[in-house]
Amino acid sequence: MEEIILKTExxxxxxxxxxxxxxKTVKAVNDxxxxxxxxxxxxxxxxxxxxxxxxxxxxxxxMEPPLRIxxxxxxxxxxxxxxxxxxxxxxxxxxxRLEYIAYVPQGSMSVLNPVAxxxxxxxxxIESHISTQQRDEAFLLAKEHIVELGLPPKILDAxxxxxxxxxxxxxxxxxxxxxxxxxxxxxxxTTALDVVVQRGVVQLLKxxxxxxxxxxxxxxxxxxxxxxxxxxxxxxxxxxxxEEGSTxxxxxxxxxxxxxYLINSLPKFGDKTPRESVPGSxxxxxxxxPGCPFHPRCPHVKEICxxxxxxxxxxxxxxxxxxxLVGEGEHGKAx
Amino acid sequence: xxxxxxxxxLTKTFTLGSVLSRVKITAVDDISFYIKPxxxxxxxxxxxxxxxxxxxxxxGFDHASAGTIIHGGKKEAKNxxxxxxxxxxxxxQDPFGTFNPLREVERYFFETxxxxxxxKSKQEAIARIDAKLRLVGLTxxxxxxxxxxxxxxxxxxxxxxxxxxxTDPKLIIADEPVSMVDASLRMSIVxxxxxxxxxxxxxxxxxxxxxxxxxxxxxxIAIMFRGDIVEMGTVEQVLMTPKHPYTQLLRASIPExxxxxxxxxxxxxxxxxxxxxxxxxxxxxxxxxxxMDVCRTTTPPDVIVEGAHVSCHLYADYANS
Amino acid sequence: xxxxxxxxxxxxxxxxxxxLVLMLVFASLSLFSPYxxxxxGEVPRDMRPSAEYWLGTDSNGQDIFWxxxxxxxxxxxxxxxxxxxxxxxxxxxxxxxxxxxxxSDRALMFVSDSxxxxxxxxxxxxxxxxxxxxxxxxxxGLLLAIFGWxxxxxxxxxxxxxxxxxxxxxxxxxxxxxxxxxxxxxYMPYSTPLIFSTLINNMAWAIGLEITLAILGLLDxxxxxxxxxxxxxxxxxxxxxxxxxxxxxxxVLSILxxxxxxxxxxxxxxxxxxxxxxxRVGVG
Numbered sequence: 001m002e003e004i005i006l007k008t009e010x011x012x013x014x015x016x017x018x019x020x021x022x023x024k025t026v027k028a029v030n031d032x033x034x035x036x037x038x039x040x041x042x043x044x045x046x047x048x049x050x051x052x053x054x055x056x057x058x059x060x061x062x063m064e065p066p067l068r069i070x071x072x073x074x075x076x077x078x079x080x081x082x083x084x085x086x087x088x089x090x091x092x093x094x095x096x097r098l099e100y101i102a103y104v105p106q107g108s109m110s111v112l113n114p115v116a117x118x119x120x121x122x123x124x125x126i127e128s129h130i131s132t133q134q135r136d137e138a139f140l141l142a143k144e145h146i147v148e149l150g151l152p153p154k155i156l157d158a159x160x161x162x163x164x165x166x167x168x169x170x171x172x173x174x175x176x177x178x179x180x181x182x183x184x185x186x187x188x189x190t191t192a193l194d195v196v197v198q199r200g201v202v203q204l205l206k207x208x209x210x211x212x213x214x215x216x217x218x219x220x221x222x223x224x225x226x227x228x229x230x231x232x233x234x235x236x237x238x239x240x241x242x243e244e245g246s247t248x249x250x251x252x253x254x255x256x257x258x259x260x261y262l263i264n265s266l267p268k269f270g271d272k273t274p275r276e277s278v279p280g281s282x283x284x285x286x287x288x289x290p291g292c293p294f295h296p297r298c299p300h301v302k303e304i305c306x307x308x309x310x311x312x313x314x315x316x317x318x319x320x321x322x323x324x325l326v327g328e329g330e331h332g333k334a335x
Numbered sequence: 336x337x338x339x340x341x342x343x344x345l346t347k348t349f350t351l352g353s354v355l356s357r358v359k360i361t362a363v364d365d366i367s368f369y370i371k372p373x374x375x376x377x378x379x380x381x382x383x384x385x386x387x388x389x390x391x392x393x394x395g396f397d398h399a400s401a402g403t404i405i406h407g408g409k410k411e412a413k414n415x416x417x418x419x420x421x422x423x424x425x426x427x428q429d430p431f432g433t434f435n436p437l438r439e440v441e442r443y444f445f446e447t448x449x450x451x452x453x454x455k456s457k458q459e460a461i462a463r464i465d466a467k468l469r470l471v472g473l474t475x476x477x478x479x480x481x482x483x484x485x486x487x488x489x490x491x492x493x494x495x496x497x498x499x500x501x502t503d504p505k506l507i508i509a510d511e512p513v514s515m516v517d518a519s520l521r522m523s524i525v526x527x528x529x530x531x532x533x534x535x536x537x538x539x540x541x542x543x544x545x546x547x548x549x550x551x552x553x554x555x556i557a558i559m560f561r562g563d564i565v566e567m568g569t570v571e572q573v574l575m576t577p578k579h580p581y582t583q584l585l586r587a588s589i590p591e592x593x594x595x596x597x598x599x600x601x602x603x604x605x606x607x608x609x610x611x612x613x614x615x616x617x618x619x620x621x622x623x624x625x626x627m628d629v630c631r632t633t634t635p636p637d638v639i640v641e642g643a644h645v646s647c648h649l650y651a652d653y654a655n656s
Numbered sequence: 657x658x659x660x661x662x663x664x665x666x667x668x669x670x671x672x673x674x675x676l677v678l679m680l681v682f683a684s685l686s687l688f689s690p691y692x693x694x695x696x697g698e699v700p701r702d703m704r705p706s707a708e709y710w711l712g713t714d715s716n717g718q719d720i721f722w723x724x725x726x727x728x729x730x731x732x733x734x735x736x737x738x739x740x741x742x743x744x745x746x747x748x749x750x751x752x753x754x755x756x757x758x759x760s761d762r763a764l765m766f767v768s769d770s771x772x773x774x775x776x777x778x779x780x781x782x783x784x785x786x787x788x789x790x791x792x793x794x795x796x797g798l799l800l801a802i803f804g805w806x807x808x809x810x811x812x813x814x815x816x817x818x819x820x821x822x823x824x825x826x827x828x829x830x831x832x833x834x835x836x837x838x839x840x841x842x843y844m845p846y847s848t849p850l851i852f853s854t855l856i857n858n859m860a861w862a863i864g865l866e867i868t869l870a871i872l873g874l875l876d877x878x879x880x881x882x883x884x885x886x887x888x889x890x891x892x893x894x895x896x897x898x899x900x901x902x903x904x905x906x907x908v909l910s911i912l913x914x915x916x917x918x919x920x921x922x923x924x925x926x927x928x929x930x931x932x933x934x935x936r937v938g939v940g
Binding site (some may be wrong): 047048165194195196197198199202203221222223224225226227228247248251252258261262263265266267268269270272274275276277278281282 | 381382487488489490517518519520521522523524525526544546547548550551574575584585586588589590591592593594597598
């Protein structure tokens, strides 16, 4: 098994807001244990407002008040040693984020300077990251990199608005992966794109991962994308990971009622059997129900679900679930 | 055959650029289709294919450059409210943008009733609102005195449908109604359209880029590409045995939630958007894997292949039969 | 009332509000003035502040305390007339131009752009010179109103332009709501903070301009305002002659007014900011 490159232990990251005298705590990441390995594509799936973007922010060490880590820690495995993010200085975090982690956001317009040619954006990027002696070499490298990723080199002379949305997103990915980061974090990188373009972007991400043998953490609500690209998937609900397993397990044999609903509600071609949504609405992270946060919507709810959050049950070596219905009595010990 | 709404030779052109370098873009290029009573009809395609422009014109928010729209035997008249009262309502993509966040949601319901004179007293109005809300699984109590921010996206979309139903429309235009709703709640909205069709006989013009839900909910579908309808027929015909190379590409690009059906092979993407609008002949020629010389020069004919309308030179033989 | 309590929690609103209340009380004292502001020589000239003349007297033989109450009253009235009338024009022009667009938009924006381009100050000075004799409180307020709306109309117009593209506009249209009601119901809540803050800013601008015009001697100097008080103080060389109470009174009063108006404007517009309002609605 590959080495673990990024892990969180009991991570709790809350937004503490003060709204006209009323204190409000948004429990966006609530006790999350992750262990993400080298050379894998790890998918995080969940609906909007489940805390997945916040989780990414803490993973990328890009937290800003009012978001705070309340408990637990985020650890990187850099050059054979575990590094706790909270012990790093601002400067070290900055360097870490530039060279070790790459971040691909949903909209690419915010990354690319709208009034500069792509080539100038590349130059700025290279100049801020690489010492002067290597610059010319680096720029050649950038060109090579673009060709390698299957993008036409002429795009270097274009302005962002002249490119299609899909091309912009691929340019952003190319830019983000120029320095061969060990971890690429994608926050809904394909969401605003058309299906054909989305396929191209996913294809590109896969290629990059294969070439660099690095780790991609991909957040998207589109289960189809996860099915296509992810090696392992974590299902997030109300600030918690409720199920984690290999992609085949999650799609073929989901254990958590929420995951089951999520998978079964997806329409398939050639199959018009009626499909049902999860009943009810997702809870507000500022006002979570007690016990398992899914219990108000769960069709199999039991008394204990309303009182206590279940721990993980290891269903198989590569599949764990946090649900009282699964493997009773083993809760809290496994994981 | 009875037609609820008929769109004939609809064209919409926009002019882009400055005074010196004007580019005329044909967003919708001479399209025709119709919607039957109690039918869910999908207008599908990628962004920039003209589907939303078509919907805007049908809703009366935009004017066509050419062509006609016939509804209930009448042609559309500009800026006429009657158009809506006679049975067309709409719901939108962003459930959080559908209602003004600074106003109580119920006010839109009362305004609709007041403006269309649908009730004589407040009790009658509330009864009507409650009845429509019950159709979408809510009640008036759930709504009373609340602001949009107090609802989830899925709830707001259902409320939006209930508001549209107030006037007892024959046709609801739904522009990407589930693309901004969470995956776990999407089916509850889509199932509602089925219910409206089956129980109330309401037709839905379902505008979407999501072919999987279109297959699940729709009866017929038209695939649009850069302003043209390239293929049209029943969802079985179009999505299960796609004829047009573009439909085939689209169909193959949908990420299916099935790990045994991962994408194979590489695809070619367009670099810029405006090129394809300005292309002579078939607009897909630049990316088509089966491109022929004729595609680059001549607009493809509209032929019927195995019951479906296809606009492609590959099927030119069918034109005579 | 809850709104008011929420607002008072903001120290800027708290101070701004109480200073303004104090000013209003001060201005309303003019109703009890023992002297007629139009008459000179009622009291001994150039007296220092004392128990009898709280803020001293000036070289015209007027009691500065009582004359200042009239000055604040008149200045505030001018500002209020200028502010309210120009708001009326700005809101109407902005909303009509923004919502209707097309020809009416171009025509209205041509007028407002013309007003923005011409050197406003010179224009006002010229007009003030022409109608100097009849330049009372009301006419000055109206004059300032005619020139004070152009920029704010543009602001409101651009806001309406962006609101018009929001989906709730379509929902309202599909609900059968007419143009007038649509603009008032849907857009007003968004425009109110803008209208409020521009009103207050406009009032401050009007007070400033009134003072300037008065110092240039372009107003009817027999009407006491903050500006004409300064005009008389300057023309009698009050600074040189060490009559600080005469100069300081209008200056301190105007500074207090400016600060209060500024604080109110900032804090109200922040409070009415739609994003914050949504947040508050969410909290309940």
